[in-house]
Amino acid sequence: EGGSDSNWAADDFTIRATTENGDLDERNQPITTETVTWQPYYQALDTVNSTDGTPTYRALCAELNTLRLLDGMPTTLRIAHQGTTFFDVDLTGLLLLTKMESHDMGAQEYLDRQDEYVIMVYVEHTDDGEMHCLQVVVNDWTIRLDDVNLGR
Secondary structure, rough: OOOOOOOHHHHHHEEEEEEOOEOOOOOHHHHHHHHEOOOOOOOEEEEEEOOOOOOEEEEEEEEEEOOOOOOOOEEEEEEEEEEEEEEEEEEHHHHHHHOOOOOOOOOHHHHHHHEEEEEEEEEEEEOOOOOEEEEEOOEEEEEEEEEEEHHH
């Protein structure tokens, strides 16, 4: 594994999902537009090895739950490293991209079938100690980033 990452910790990353449906009624419909921020209940670092067992890059793994996500209601997923945001997307839109055409259901029904999200951030350390985010995976959707330098 190139570079030294002994000072790198899972807490260096901040992962937040933000929604605007803080309270739901008995029919699971929003009754307020209170902004709620969801944080991972699990967040840890691990190493991804090549087929010969050589460490290749590090992965930050996180899991979080949200209240019901609603089609058409603003929802964001932000990932930051040491306070600098490098990933900021519409979470609902991203999740709807994972809906296969063969699934015969509407967008809201598809969203209602999920409430737990697995987020993986793959990071490479170069020999000069720089860190680069290679890709972000949310559930089964992979986003390849164009050389996001996270610093040292």
